[in-house]
Amino acid sequence: xxxxxxxxxxxxxxxxAHTIRIWEKxxxxxxxxxxxxxxxxxxxxxxxxxxxxxxxxxxxxKISSLSNLTFEDLNDxxxxxxxxxxxxxxxxxxxxxxxxxxxxxxxxxxxxxxTLDRGFEKTIIEVIFPFMERLGLLWQMGNINTAHExxxxxxxxxxxxxxxxxxxxxxxxxxxLFVMYLPKDEYHEIELLFFRYIIRKSGHxxxxxxxxIPFLDLKEIISIKNPDxxxxxxxxxxxxxxxxxxLTKLSNLFPNQEFFLAGxxxxxxxxxxxxxxxxxxxxxxxxxxxxxx
Numbered sequence: 001x002x003x004x005x006x007x008x009x010x011x012x013x014x015x016x017a018h019t020i021r022i023w024e025k026x027x028x029x030x031x032x033x034x035x036x037x038x039x040x041x042x043x044x045x046x047x048x049x050x051x052x053x054x055x056x057x058x059x060x061x062k063i064s065s066l067s068n069l070t071f072e073d074l075n076d077x078x079x080x081x082x083x084x085x086x087x088x089x090x091x092x093x094x095x096x097x098x099x100x101x102x103x104x105x106x107x108x109x110x111x112x113x114x115t116l117d118r119g120f121e122k123t124i125i126e127v128i129f130p131f132m133e134r135l136g137l138l139w140q141m142g143n144i145n146t147a148h149e150x151x152x153x154x155x156x157x158x159x160x161x162x163x164x165x166x167x168x169x170x171x172x173x174x175x176x177l178f179v180m181y182l183p184k185d186e187y188h189e190i191e192l193l194f195f196r197y198i199i200r201k202s203g204h205x206x207x208x209x210x211x212x213i214p215f216l217d218l219k220e221i222i223s224i225k226n227p228d229x230x231x232x233x234x235x236x237x238x239x240x241x242x243x244x245x246x247l248t249k250l251s252n253l254f255p256n257q258e259f260f261l262a263g264x265x266x267x268x269x270x271x272x273x274x275x276x277x278x279x280x281x282x283x284x285x286x287x288x289x290x291x292x293x
């Protein structure tokens with residue numbers, strides 16, 4: 001059994017340790033266990049329950065109404081949030097079934113049909129992004145494992161690379177140069193590829209560095225190419241203090257570049273972003289921005 005400290009929970013959920021303690025004492029959302037030496041710790045089930053509660057609170061549910069709910073009750077409430085009937089949700093449900101069955105053919109077929117109906121860009125915004133959010137919820141509920149996630153990510157990565165390569169690209173005098181990368185130890189590339197597609201379709205130039213790029217390597221590329229913008233996604237769990245240190249270092253090293261930053265850790269970041277940094281919370285939001293560049 002994995003044991004988590006309250007600081008671990010803070011990193012993994014984005015919820016302040018102080019808030020977790022209040023939820024413990026006032027609402028008994030989680031109850032810490034103790035080792036034989038009386039050290040407090042939390043389990044996987046505590047982590048998932050806390051993430052479920054955080055998702056519900058984020059969607060406007062009062063924390064006081066969740067205090068007496070079981071893990072199964074919380075799951076049911078989460079499902080209700082994502083059960084509004086429409087065509088997108090039907091296709092998302094079908095993708096989840098195909099993923100659960102590890103049915104490669106069915107998964108490809110559903111994505112292809114969605115793309116024919118909507119076009120690739122709308123399929124990303126209306127189907128794939130909501131599907132990935134549901135994927136996270138299913139993990140919180142304990143319904144999927146790492147194999148399911150990798151099965152999905154490999155298919156989506158393949159689809160995105162084909163779509164990016166198929167775009168007609170003719171840079172002009174107004175084209176800006178973007179450097180796109182993931183920080184060191186970040187390996188979840190799908191989200192960055194989504195944004196790469198949008199930037200490429202808008203006619204801008206890209207140097208795509210991909211996964212786990214150390215500071216020194218990034219600094220060398222910036223000094224050589226002097227791009228207009230940097231784009232990165234930050235999802236790896238870390239404390240707000242650690243993230244603030246990283247962002248400040250970026251801003252100080254590259255004062256001439258503007259940054260676009262996305263990812264779960266950026267969405268949860270409460271402080272003001274330093275320098276020329278812009279928080280991107282959705283693909284649609286970024287599309288509106290880049291259309292004006």
